[in-house]
Amino acid sequence: xxxxxxxxxxxxxxxxxxxxxxxxxxxxxxxxxxxxxxxxxxxxxxxxxxxxxxxxxxxxxxxxxxxxxxxxxxxxxxxxxxxxxxxxxxxxxxxxxxxxxxxxxxxxxxxxxxxxxxxxxxxxxxxxxxxxxxxxxxxxxxxxxxxxxxxxxxxxxxxxxxxxxxxxxxxxxxxxxxxxxxxxxxxxxxxxxxxxxxxxxxxxxxxxxxxxxxxxxxxxxxxxxxxxxxxxxxxxxxxxxxxxxxxxxxxxxxxxxxxxxxxxxxxxxxxxxxxxxxxxxxxxxxxxxxxxxxxxxxxxxxxxxxxxxxxxxxxxxxxxxxxxxxxxxxxxxxxxxxxxxxxxxxxxxxxxxx
Numbered sequence: 001x002x003x004x005x006x007x008x009x010x011x012x013x014x015x016x017x018x019x020x021x022x023x024x025x026x027x028x029x030x031x032x033x034x035x036x037x038x039x040x041x042x043x044x045x046x047x048x049x050x051x052x053x054x055x056x057x058x059x060x061x062x063x064x065x066x067x068x069x070x071x072x073x074x075x076x077x078x079x080x081x082x083x084x085x086x087x088x089x090x091x092x093x094x095x096x097x098x099x100x101x102x103x104x105x106x107x108x109x110x111x112x113x114x115x116x117x118x119x120x121x122x123x124x125x126x127x128x129x130x131x132x133x134x135x136x137x138x139x140x141x142x143x144x145x146x147x148x149x150x151x152x153x154x155x156x157x158x159x160x161x162x163x164x165x166x167x168x169x170x171x172x173x174x175x176x177x178x179x180x181x182x183x184x185x186x187x188x189x190x191x192x193x194x195x196x197x198x199x200x201x202x203x204x205x206x207x208x209x210x211x212x213x214x215x216x217x218x219x220x221x222x223x224x225x226x227x228x229x230x231x232x233x234x235x236x237x238x239x240x241x242x243x244x245x246x247x248x249x250x251x252x253x254x255x256x257x258x259x260x261x262x263x264x265x266x267x268x269x270x271x272x273x274x275x276x277x278x279x280x281x282x283x284x285x286x287x288x289x290x291x292x293x294x295x296x297x298x299x300x301x302x303x304x305x306x307x308x309x310x311x312x313x314x315x316x317x318x319x320x321x322x323x324x325x326x327x328x329x330x331x332x333x334x335x336x337x338x339x340x341x342x343x344x345x346x347x348x349x350x351x352x353x354x
Contacts, residue, residue, distance in 0.1 A: 008209035009162040010137060012074050012103075013037040014240040016252035017213060019078075021046035022055030028062045032071050036249045038240070039068065040076040043090055044108050052086050056093060063098040076139065078106040082115050091119065095126045095136065104137035104162060109170065111146040113157035120158045135160065142201055143167025143215070144174040151200060155208040163211035165242075166201050168194055169218070182218025183229050192232060202237040212238045220245035230255040 018036035020027050022043045031039050041062060047055045059077060068075040077094055080086035091105070107119055116138060123136055138160040142148055148171070155164065169182045177193065180186050186193055198214065205212035214233035217226045226248055230241050234255050241256065243249045258266075 006156075006207070006209040009211060012162070012211070014074070014163070014211055014213060015256035016243050016249045017076075017240060018243045018246070018249060019046065019216070022059045023047045023051040025058045025062065028058075028066065030246065032066050032068060032073065034246055034249055035253060036073070036243060037253070038074045038076065040078050040106050042078045043086070044078050044080050052080065056086075056090060060094055060097050063094075063101050068101075074103045075101070076104040076106050077102055078108060078141075079119075081108050082118060083109075088122070091122045092126065095123065096130060099126060099130060099136060100132050100134055102136060104139050106139045106141060106165070108141045108167070109144055109147065110140040110142065110154055111144055112150050113153040116140060116154060116157040116161065120160055123160065137162040139163040139165060139213075141165045141167040141170075141215075142197075143170035145171075146174075148197060148200060151204045152207075155204045155210060161210060163213050164201055164205050165213045165215055166194075166198055167215045168197075169216065171197060181222070181225065183214075183216055184219070184222075184225055195232075195236075198233060198238070199236055206237060211240070214238045214241040216242045216244045217248070218244070220247055223247075223251065226251050227255065 014037055016036045017038035017040060018031055018034060020031045020039060020041050022041050023046070028041075041059045043052065043055050043059065063075065077090075079090040079094075094102070105119060105123070107116065110116060119138060123138075126132075127135065138158055139162055140147075140154055142151055142154070142164055143166075147154065151164070155161065171177075172179045172182075178186055178188070183194075192198075202212040204210070214230070217229045219225055230252055233241055239256060241252045243252055
């Protein structure tokens with residue numbers, strides 16, 4: 001085991017992540033009541049340029065209006081790309097107004113660590129100014145060739161970073177790959193054409209303590225296609241997948257929930273570890289009790305010895321005093337006779353001296 005260790009990011013249940021367009025407020029309450037573990041309100045790809053400003057306001061209002069945490073949801077916002085003029089206003093307006101109520105920001109099309117640094121700096125300044133108690137996390141979408149080539153430096157770019165997401169649609173475009181369906185397989189490729197990207201991303205996440213999340217599967221009418229993609233991701237270590245339609249939420253939860261055998265094994269190991277810990281603590285406690293008992297026993301024995309010595313000394317002293325008294329008792333009686341005390345008085349004196 002290497003001496004180098006990266007502390008795991010904050011633990012969150014992240015089996016399913018529902019994408020909700022910020023331009024469609026009607027979907028917010030449905031998302032809130034859904035079975036999704038994670039919700040990201042989208043200001044980027046799902047929103048047309050003409051709707052960007054309104055979508056931002058819709059998202060702010062939704063964060064204020066609904067209690068996402070009460071429904072057990074982790075709430076994230078996908079901001080616009082750093083190459084747009086929408087991004088800085090997304091961060092400033094959303095974080096200043098509702099930053100204390102959101103969990104993470106999702107940064108799209110991250111190409112280098114400096115992209116993350118920029119958003120991190122903005123968050124630092126706003127959090128200090130607003131005196132927020134919570135620290136907002138960051139998540140990065142790896143969806144370009146540049147991002148994949150710089151993935152290790154991105155993974156270590158900020159202590160806020162919690163997860164990396166594989167954005168297969170834009171990644172395919174960046175790689176000029178020939179795709180049939182977003183996240184699906186091309187029958188002309190002998191195997192999984194996304195395996196290298198997925199494997200690289202999950203390896204990086206496991207190396208640096210981040211969550212690995214698979215991105216979208218485009219055809220929400222193809223249940224089997226979604227399940228196949230999710231199972232491939234789960235098989236190599238991903239812990240969750242996007243749902244771009246509510247029908248995909250339960251599929252993701254099913255695939256990325258640990259099997260019953262794994263849960264049983266984990267419970268057994270937990271109980272066994274607790275038993276071993278208890279046995280160890282019991283042995284240590286028993287040893288301490290024995291030590292204290294011995295110390296007390298030794299102390300009692302020493303006290304008994306000291307007490308016996310004192311008793312013997314007192315007895316010897318008392319015996320000496322009694323011996324003296326015995327010696328002089330009859331002399332006193334004889335003296336009483338000589339001085340002419342009456343016989344009743346002499347007998348009374350003799351009885352007292354007995």
